[in-house]
Amino acid sequence: xxxxxxxxPAQPGAAAHSEGGMDYLVTRQRRxxxxxxxxxxxxxVLLFPFYWMTITTFKGKEDLYDYERNSPFWVSNPTLxxxxxxxxxxxxxxxxxxxxxxxVSATFISxxxxxxxxxxxxRLRFKGSRWVGLCIYFAYLVPPSxxxxxxxxMVFKLQLFDTRLALILTYPTFLIPFCTWLMMGYFRSIPYExxxxxxxxxxxxxxxxxxxxxxxSVPGLISAGIFAFTLSWNEFIYALTFVSSxxxxxxxxxxxxxxxxxxxxxxxxLMAGALFGSIPVAxxxxxxxxxxxxxxxxxxxx
Amino acid sequence: MSxxxxxxxxxRINNSANALGFLFMLPAAAILLVFxxxxxxxxMWLGLTDTKxxxxxxxxxxxxxxxxxxxxxxxxxxxxxxxxxGVASVVKFGLGLWLALLLNQNIRFxxxxxxxxxxxxxxxxxxxxxxxxxxxxxxxxxxxWALVKLGLINEYINFLGDSWNxxxxxxxxxxxxxxxFVAISLLAGLQTISPSLYEAATIDGASRWQLxxxxxxxxxxxxxxxxxxxxVLFTFTDFQLIYVITRGGPVNATHLMATLxxxxxxxxxxxxxxxxxxxxxxxxxxxxxxxSFFGLQRRKWQQGVKD
Numbered sequence: 159x160x161x162x163x164x165x166x167p168a169q170p171g172a173a174a175h176s177e178g179g180m181d182y183l184v185t186r187q188r189r190x191x192x193x194x195x196x197x198x199x200x201x202x203v204l205l206f207p208f209y210w211m212t213i214t215t216f217k218g219k220e221d222l223y224d225y226e227r228n229s230p231f232w233v234s235n236p237t238l239x240x241x242x243x244x245x246x247x248x249x250x251x252x253x254x255x256x257x258x259x260x261x262v263s264a265t266f267i268s269x270x271x272x273x274x275x276x277x278x279x280x281r282l283r284f285k286g287s288r289w290v291g292l293c294i295y296f297a298y299l300v301p302p303s304x305x306x307x308x309x310x311x312m313v314f315k316l317q318l319f320d321t322r323l324a325l326i327l328t329y330p331t332f333l334i335p336f337c338t339w340l341m342m343g344y345f346r347s348i349p350y351e352x353x354x355x356x357x358x359x360x361x362x363x364x365x366x367x368x369x370x371x372x373x374x375s376v377p378g379l380i381s382a383g384i385f386a387f388t389l390s391w392n393e394f395i396y397a398l399t400f401v402s403s404x405x406x407x408x409x410x411x412x413x414x415x416x417x418x419x420x421x422x423x424x425x426x427x428l429m430a431g432a433l434f435g436s437i438p439v440a441x442x443x444x445x446x447x448x449x450x451x452x453x454x455x456x457x458x459x460x
Numbered sequence: 461m462s463x464x465x466x467x468x469x470x471x472r473i474n475n476s477a478n479a480l481g482f483l484f485m486l487p488a489a490a491i492l493l494v495f496x497x498x499x500x501x502x503x504m505w506l507g508l509t510d511t512k513x514x515x516x517x518x519x520x521x522x523x524x525x526x527x528x529x530x531x532x533x534x535x536x537x538x539x540x541x542x543x544x545x546g547v548a549s550v551v552k553f554g555l556g557l558w559l560a561l562l563l564n565q566n567i568r569f570x571x572x573x574x575x576x577x578x579x580x581x582x583x584x585x586x587x588x589x590x591x592x593x594x595x596x597x598x599x600x601x602x603x604x605w606a607l608v609k610l611g612l613i614n615e616y617i618n619f620l621g622d623s624w625n626x627x628x629x630x631x632x633x634x635x636x637x638x639x640x641f642v643a644i645s646l647l648a649g650l651q652t653i654s655p656s657l658y659e660a661a662t663i664d665g666a667s668r669w670q671l672x673x674x675x676x677x678x679x680x681x682x683x684x685x686x687x688x689x690x691x692v693l694f695t696f697t698d699f700q701l702i703y704v705i706t707r708g709g710p711v712n713a714t715h716l717m718a719t720l721x722x723x724x725x726x727x728x729x730x731x732x733x734x735x736x737x738x739x740x741x742x743x744x745x746x747x748x749x750x751x752s753f754f755g756l757q758r759r760k761w762q763q764g765v766k767d
Contacts, residue, residue, distance in 0.1 A: 205576065211591040296749070331492065435587045447574075
């Protein structure tokens with residue numbers, strides 16, 4: 159095992175000596191300190207807030223505020239009161255539904271537009287396609303925090319204020335550039351000869367896209383879809399600005415604006431809100447980890 | 461479809477790459493032009509007017525920028541943004557690279573580890589920020605509690621009530637969220653480096669540090685350039701973490717340009733002033749894009765020499 163490790167200069171020949179076994183032990187201990195220990199610390203720090211979120215959700219009042227009698231790292235009397243309050247006394251189910259609706263719609267609109275745009279830029283090679291590709295890249299670098307004020311005035315003028323449609327229409331501004339960029343990378347990896355054959359056989363461009371290119375780029379579509387969905391689920395500043403009534407809010411906005419009443423923080427329900435808002439993305443992510451990672455790293459490498 | 465006539469409209473569009481390209485670009489271009497390019501221009505215009513919520517403004521030239529120039533809160537937000545971006549980006553890069561190097565070793569459950577460690581990046585920032593808000597609570601902070609129990613401090617830390625404590629606290633939360641992105645992207649770059657290069661260098665007697673300095677680092681530079689550009693861009697324009705954890709407080713001590721812009725424009729109603737603050741971020745973004753551009757250039761140059 160150690161011999162295959164390119165970072166480990168220990169040579170297998172060393173085993174011929176009488177201390178060969180000891181040598182193995184030393185490197186193993188060294189690996190424990192230089193690799194596994196830091197990894198354990200990283201894992202602990204990166205995951206602790208989620209653990210804390212989860213156990214706080216199930217803590218009752220006495221667990222929540224009394225660290226002396228009950229260890230804060232554990233729940234001695236698990237309760238569902240916080241969850242019950244969240245689900246029945248607030249509009250949380252509605253926020254979940256809104257978030258889902260907005261995220262799914264924005265994802266589909268973006269995928270539709272991106273697939274055509276990416277195919278046009280990458281394969282039709284129309285006049286100025288390189289320039290358009292560069293513009294798409296720059297569009298990805300325009301952050302929502304400099305667009306939300308003018309967009310708010312537009313949303314108001316178009317009478318879309320306080321509607322889900324305002325979010326569905328504005329989310330694609332940051333989804334399309336990213337998805338297009340990702341799909342361009344995928345289309346580039348498909349051999350052009352396949353399309354030439356189809357062209358000779360008399361297929362139209364639309365048929366080629368639909369019957370040849372798209373079936374071959376399903377992994378890319380999944381990556382782009384997952385990414386677009388999580389980005390929409392995560393979006394905050396547009397949803398905070400363009401929506402004001404409780405029944406059209408998304409989960410992040412609803413939790414921040416409605417579960418905090420003045421100076422009284424209901425930490426239990428806040429944590430429950432955060433937990434249940436995170437679970438849908440986490441589940442989706444766990445099914446498609448590989449696609450997500452390849453989408454992320456692919457976009458960076460292009 | 462149209463092969464029989466050959467001259468029908470559909471047939472002609474199908475044969476022209478330009479016409480078909482235009483048609484295919486239409487949905488994306490329409491959305492981006494209406495909801496991205498136009499608002500960008502509108503934002504610049506708003507910054508030059510005195511628009512308030514519910515009242516269309518008139519052109520006032522650079523008046524907003526002039527008043528911002530003498531506004532100490534604005535300069536505080538610029539300072540905070542610089543500090544936030546600078547410290548968080550450097551630490552994220554350092555720790556992210558370290559984590560990537562650790563994950564690139566022969567370890568067990570590598571893909572499981574990778575999947576778990578990405579969680580902070582995929583969970584909505586607002587929601588994990590709430591967890592940090594609770595972790596930073598002045599009375600019930602688990603960090604304070606643990607440190608007191610360990611005997612390291614005597615009294616609870618006032619994380620969010622003190623200017624500098626609050627700044628470091630939000631920076632820590634941002635680092636926490638950003639590490640996975642940097643680490644996993646750099647890991648992908650590390651995995652493209654051929655092991656034979658390490659073998660050759662090891663045979664030549666290179667130490668571990670030399671392996672990193674003369675093999676890993678040069679081959680990783682192009683990806684580092686892009687990852688860090690994105691990281692700087694996201695950090696510089698961050699809004700969610702600050703809005704949830706401190707809302708810019710205590711006494712504006714943690715306001716970033718993005719949160720100050722929101723504060724002035726939406727609750728404050730001064731749309732024009734908010735737009736001007738947002739536009740003041742553009743020069744910095746351009747700088748980040750240029751860095752990314754030169755990073756890409758350098759990669760081309762390297763490939764040209766190597767191959």
